[in-house]
Structure formats: structure tokens, C-alpha cells
Amino acid sequence: MDDLEFYRTQSPVTDPGRPLDLPADPGTLAKVVGGVLVHRDWAATFGVDLPEHRRDEADIRFVAAMLERLGSLDERPPSARLAVTCRDFVVLLVALLRACGIPARARAGFAGYFVDGFNDDHWVAEVWQDGRGWYLLDAQVAGGPPGIYDTGDLDPLDVPRDGFLVGGQAWQECRTGRRDPATVGVRSAGLSGLWEAQGNVVRDLAALAGAEVLPWDSWGIIPAHYDELPEPDRALLDRVATVSTAGGPLRAAREALGWDPRLAVPPELTRRPA
Template sequence: MDYTRQTRFSDPRRHAALFDPLPADPDGIGAVVRNLAVHYRASGIDFPPDRLTEIDSRWVDRMLDADRSRHSTPLAEPRPPSERIVGCCRDFTLLTVAALRHKGIPARSRVGFGDYFDPTFHIDHVITEYWDGARWIATDSQMDLPDVRLSEGGLRPAAQVWAAYRRGEIDVDTFGVGPDLPAELRGAAFVRNYVIYELAHRRGDELLLWDVWGDVSLTLGDNLGLIDEIADLLQSADAGDRSAERKLADLYASEPRLHPGRHITCATPNRPPSEADLHRPT
């Protein structure tokens, strides 16, 4: 997959020129993204319902629509936190990925669980990974962490967490959105879904972390062999196995339980689930 090319989700479309003045380096782009976006929960800001709908923008051009509705200045010009794009880690990451791709830098999103938020709990998280010409480097533009390990102590990709759970090495109930939230927002079924999210993001479907399709489910189910296979292939691909990367591409394209169709369910936090149409006019 060519990670310099925009996907249907990362494409800024009519706003592409806004990326032209940005610095052509990940740290500089990350600083601009932190000026553009604010986390809907972690910020501590009590956003009104109409602003909270921005967390479902899904596409980068619609995120930038929200910014343009309040600002006419360049993206690097300061925005008060209350006037930034309301989103989550996935949105910080996708904006970063979009800007890097615009600059010709291969970039993709990585889905997993961060070890650097809570000493006793591993919080679901999405960060950026870019190719520097020699290796992939992970960076967290939301938290201003320029070099994050994709392993224990950094961001543990969902595939790693699933494999460790299947080997009986971790307490899987310490992986999720937060320790004080409902049980369905942590544990084995939650990690299972994140393996599917990790694959989807790797294949250019950078969906929301509350989008539901195919095999994404609140229950663990009995189709664990497929999740085991995906997790093994993802880890092998990370280790440089090109045949594993090809197998992932073929599996994702051929297995309807893994890739989204035209319609999915958006299970937005704090609102009833609704149907979303992923097909947009060109």
C-alpha cells in the first residue's frame, strides 16, 4: 500500500491548500494539529451538544470544515481550545497523517493501547507512524511524544495485546477506554474489536473507534481463529514480512466480516447509535 496517498478518510479535498504552508516535518505538523484539535473528554471543556457532533466528522475535509466555520486564518495561527475541532486521539492522528501525506511523507495510523496514561490501566489510543526513509517511527501528536515505542511502555498495538491475552500473559480487563467505565468498554471483546480496527486502519479505512460493522461486536464470540490469524499477520508485517503484508491485504479485501460496506453503525458516545453512509459524492 502506498502510504503517501490520501485515503477517502484522510483526503483534505478542497482544503488541501491549507496544508501547503505547514512545515514538512512530523514535529512541526504535530504542533499545528494540537492547535487545531481538542479532545472531547480529556480537555475538561463542557462542549454543547452541537459541538460534540464534531467527533463524528470522520473525514479530514469535514474536520477542516468545522475549523473553517470558526476561523479564516492559516492552520498554524493560534486557536483557543474551546474553538478547536472537537475530536479524539483518532482525529489528532488522522489530521497528522493527512498533512504528512500531503508533504509526500508515508504515514499511517496505529491502533492499540497506551501504557503512558495510567500506571494501572492501558487506555485505548491511536497514534501516527511515518517512514523516515529507513524505518517506521511512531509519534503521538496529541500528547507531543515524538518517538513512541510500539511495545510495552509505549503504545501496544492491538495485535500484540490480543496475542498476549491468548497466551495468558496479561490481565485483559486492564485494557480499554478506562477503569471506571462500563465493562463492555474494556476486556477481551474490546481488544478483539481493536484488532479489526488496527487492520482496517492499516488498509486505509481509518474509521472511528465507535464505528460498528462486520465482526465488530460487544461479545467475544467463537470466531477467534480469524482474529488470531490477523494478529499474527499484523505482527509479522510489523517485523518486515512482506508476504504477511500481502496476506493481510488479500484477507481484508476478500473477507466481508473485516472490511466495512457502504453502511455502518456509528455508536457515538452519549448519543443513540445511528447509521452512517461511507459513500460520498466525488
């Protein structure tokens, strides 16, 4: 199976569990996703007073479970949408794109278009178009009403590469001093630095290899704080970051996950319940 065929094929996470009849247009599909999901941290912007217990909806790991909870992909009021995170917008969109035969994959990294001067933890979709190659699509922004996210003149259907840093690129730029680590992280939680980039280096590699984990999944080398990492471990992440930044190829991503047991994705994070 070549790379494009692999990214046309559903992963255990994106498999919808049933046939889907959809228009093969990324922009239209992003609107479909936006009509059934609302970001739990942006719910108030949509006029939704989200009860605390509904924040747990973001723990739904598999697209099939999302669809079972939703019942259909019909647009609904924001209060009736699943309350999720950016990752869920992406995996649902990737599932719909793959169902239409369009190669697509999730990318974990940092967006520089929500807050001036800061690169916030975020996920986007990467979509293949013949004659164009891979391009970035922000499913969360594209699926929402125009202007609600205050991202200026950003085209969410064609996010510039300097607007979204995949995990590996953020790591490389912080490690080499091209970017201040204090400008990379989770602004709402007051978290920044190379440890924040460290997690998305590994999560992005996992997504490239077909394992779309949750944004807070932590295993192996991820929990070890950057300040306490020995230099060989930092060098290992430098190598991983090179694969993430290049976007593979698939064989390289799979090989990289085998470089160290601490990189391998635990099976329970992508194993669908029986």
C-alpha cells in the same frame, strides 16, 4: 504501487480536498494539529467547558470536512478548536504528513502511558523515516502543552513499542496469558477484556489497508462478544492479529480483509459524500 508510495497517498478519509503548504517535519505538524483540535474528554484540562452538543464534532469522519469546519490551520484558543477524539488527531496528522510526501498511517490500539497498569483505547500515527523505518508518534500528546497529559518522560514523537500496543498485539498478549485482559480497554467507561481488544484488531487492520474508520465503528465480527465467539472465529482473529502486530505488509492487510466477509469494511464508512 509499493507500500511506501501507498502510505504517501491520501485515502478517502485523509484526503484534505485542497492543496496544503506545510513544513515537512512531523513534530511541527503535530503542533499544528494540536493548535486546532482538542480532545473532547480532556477539554476541561484546557480550561474549556464543553457543551454537550459539541461532543458530536468527533463524528466528523473525513479530514476534508474537518478542514472545512476549521477554515484554516491557524492556531486558535482551545475553546475554538474542534472537539474530537484521539483518532481525529491521528487522521489529521496523517493527512498533513501525506501532503508533504511522508509515508504515514493510523494505528488503532491501546496506550499504557495514561494510567499506570492499564492500557487505554487509543490511536497513534505511524511514520516512515528512511534509515529508521516505521516509528510511532502520539499526535494528541505531541500537540499539547508539555505535561498536560501527565505521561511522565514519554517522548510523544517516538513512542516505545511497549508503550503502545497495536490492536493485534493486545489481542495476542491477552489470548496467550501474557497480559491480563482486565488491563486492556476503555477505563473511563469501565470496559475491559478481550472484547475491547477484538474491535481494535479489526480497526487496525482496516487502517493498515487504508480505511481509517471512527473508533466506535462496529461491523461484521466486531459486535459479537468474545465470550460468545466460536473457536473458529477466535482463530480467525488470531490470524488477523498476526498481520496487525507485524504492521502488514500492505498486501497481507488487504488479503486479510478478504479472509471473511465480516472483516471487510462497509463502503459507507469510507465513502465521501458527493
